[in-house]
Amino acid sequence: MAPSSTSPTPHRRPRADAERNRTRVLDAAREVFRARGDEAQMPEVARAAGVGIGTVYRHFPSRAALIAAVGEQRQAEIVEFGRTRCLPSAAAADGLAAYIEHIGEVLSAERGLSASIEAAFGSTEPTGEGRARAETVAGQLLARAKEEGTVRPDVEVGDVVMIVCGLAAVIRNNAGDWRRYVRNACAGLRP
Numbered sequence: 001m002a003p004s005s006t007s008p009t010p011h012r013r014p015r016a017d018a019e020r021n022r023t024r025v026l027d028a029a030r031e032v033f034r035a036r037g038d039e040a041q042m043p044e045v046a047r048a049a050g051v052g053i054g055t056v057y058r059h060f061p062s063r064a065a066l067i068a069a070v071g072e073q074r075q076a077e078i079v080e081f082g083r084t085r086c087l088p089s090a091a092a093a094d095g096l097a098a099y100i101e102h103i104g105e106v107l108s109a110e111r112g113l114s115a116s117i118e119a120a121f122g123s124t125e126p127t128g129e130g131r132a133r134a135e136t137v138a139g140q141l142l143a144r145a146k147e148e149g150t151v152r153p154d155v156e157v158g159d160v161v162m163i164v165c166g167l168a169a170v171i172r173n174n175a176g177d178w179r180r181y182v183r184n185a186c187a188g189l190r191p
Contacts, residue, residue, distance in 0.1 A: 029070050091145075
């Protein structure tokens with residue numbers, strides 16, 4: 001019996017070549033936006049990925065959708081760094097400092113991408129699941145650091161979010177040595 005037009009279509013995994021193309025587009029877009037910022041256009045991304053413009057639009061129906069996907073990819077990588085490199089730290093306060101410093105390294109290296117995200121969405125602050133996952137890592141590090149007595153007991157995840165927002169502003173506005181900012185901010189969390 002043929003499925004009716006109202007029955008749901010079974011979920012299929014994308015073909016391997018389609019998934020490879022999507023990954024190539026994302027990787028190329030990240031490089032193009034990193035280098036050219038908000039001036040980067042979809043045809044440049046297609047050329048850099050070695051695919052046709054139709055392939056780019058098949059995966060990402062708008063420039064904003066592509067920028068959002070690249071931002072989500074970046075956020076996922078930051079969270080993965082936190083999980084694999086910072087959570088296992090012997091001293092949780094050091095792990096938290098490393099997490100914040102890594103965010104600074106990424107933001108500093110990808111100013112153009114951050115500018116594209118801000119132009120497209122009005123802010124570079126992560127939202128949704130990406131933000132929740134990042135805050136979970138920070139919360140786990142804070143809980144351990146409190147148990148160890150290496151951060152003040154009144155420090156909350158919201159304080160870490162404010163530090164990261166300030167860090168983003170220092171980097172975006174080239175307002176000084178962002179590494180010094182991280183050191184001073186993390187020192188302020190200690191008892």
